[in-house]
Amino acid sequence: MISSFDADNDLAAYLGDSVVASALEAWAGGHALRVAVPPEPWRRRGGSGALLVRVRVTRIAGDRGPSDLLMKVCSPGSPAGEPAIHERAWQLSPTFARRHLFRQAFPATILQDGRVLMYLDSSESLVDDRTLGELPIRLLVDCATATIRLVWGEWNGRTRRREVSTVADVLRCELRGAFDKGRSAYRWLQQAGFDVEDAQVQALSDASAQLNAMVSLLVRGSELGQRKLEYFCGNSHGDLHLDNVIVPFGPDESPDPGRIKLIDLSGFSPTAPLTRDLATLLTSCALKVVRKGVTPAETSALVDALTASRPTAVTSCRAESPAVKDMLGVLHAVRSAALAEFDADLQHLLHAQYLLSLIAQAITYTSYRNIGHFGRRWYFELGISAAERFVAFYDSGPLVSSTWLK
CATH class of the missing domain: 3.90.1200 (Aminoglycoside 3'-phosphotransferase; Chain: A, domain 2)
Known part of the structure; x- marks a missing residue:
């Protein structure tokens, strides 16, 4: 857990992983988005090494303001199958999912090392969660x-x-x-x-x-x-x-x-x-x-x-x-x-x-x-x-x- 971040929009330092930072920036460019460290950072790391982190995204063109996403870095192996399993849980129980699960906002990205990036909608601040x-x-x-x-x-x-x-x-x-x-x-x-x-x-x-x-x-x-x-x-x-x-x-x-x-x-x-x-x-x-x-x-x-x-x-x-x-x-x-x-x-x-x-x-x-x-x-x-x-x-x-x- 982090409560503050000192670097000036240093995405790699925020994520603690230059490979993930580069992949995230490439993904954002492919969707006409800019990605940055949010004003109020939020990050958690699981026991398997998976990272869950909040990022700020802004459309390069258009008048819509910035929004936040939760990005999850899934570990290689069976955890990398989480995006498909997560989507199945939504399809089977949509009412419950809307209340108690995060929605996938974009298709997942597969990294060369076998890790997978998930992009989850984050309409809530999470800062105090x-x-x-x-x-x-x-x-x-x-x-x-x-x-x-x-x-x-x-x-x-x-x-x-x-x-x-x-x-x-x-x-x-x-x-x-x-x-x-x-x-x-x-x-x-x-x-x-x-x-x-x-x-x-x-x-x-x-x-x-x-x-x-x-x-x-x-x-x-x-x-x-x-x-x-x-x-x-x-x-x-x-x-x-x-x-x-x-x-x-x-x-x-x-x-x-x-x-x-x-x-x-x-x-x-x-x-x-x-x-x-x-x-x-x-x-x-x-x-x-x-x-x-x-x-x-x-x-x-x-x-x-x-x-x-x-x-x-x-x-x-x-x-x-x-x-x-x-x-x-x-x-x-x-x-x-x-x-x-x-x-x-x-x-x-x-x-x-x-x-x-x-x-x-x-x-x-x-x-x-x-x-x-x-x-x-x-x-x-x-x-x-x-x-x-x-x-x-x-x-x-x-x-x-x-x-x-x-």
Whole structure:
């Protein structure tokens, strides 16, 4: 994030990339536009290296005044497919998109290095806007809760569907990028029975070995892995972490959750398990406090807040820091808001599905470099607890409703 820019319209310095600056100027010339640093700069950079930046454009001919665009620099590989996926999300849900997504104003530009430039309409100033990740925890409660309500309610309230598959197939669907070679989860996923290439074997920690064993139970040819699971699917952002949600702020410097915008739709799917976004949002929230380490009592409280069958207010233990206490409130509020979108008789089915999404997210987080030793260990603990609770929950009875059993 930047709040000021000292250079006199130095586009390359503003973007931090001379290649992108040259490509942007060439693109502007081809559309009879001039491009410049805006009077009020706004820039964000994502974990994958993607850049989202506001630029000022002016028509070379004509009497129309200048306007602003959001330009996104998508990383090579699968993120480069975002323009087409973004457009599909608009076409499938135009009413929701007009309120909560940015519109592509021009076709994307493909750079020689494989990156892609997206041009998004920016009718709002964005200067005072922040991502969820930039909010203090005291403001995160209302804004994260509003995010899951708009995704599950406004985006999916009338279009979500119920499907039936095996436990193993739903978990495989949710693991997605954890299969990628080079991720730290790669080796133990192989041992859990996934179809991946061989890799050099390194000693697994006790935590990863335990989670390996739990996932093996769910995905190998076990009776549990082949049992039927009814799940809810629909529109999924696909990567609903804290830095992919932009919260506008009003004149009184308070957040306006009703005008939340979602960015980075490279993982969007209209047929994904709905709990993917809930698990992503919650595990991203937890990272704010677990990255630097938490006590055993705090670990237990946070894991319980995420995995218990019903979100209940967790009694604070003496050792908890104020940040952990506040985060427990966030997790409780978001889970409660999500459950409120479903009838009571469907919530037990939703919880089983959610635990599988949570397992997948915990595994995915173990492959992130920026979470540190303490964070990685905590996500292993979360995955183990979610897997254990899923096994116990499923053993308590069928997780397919009577309408599917007839």
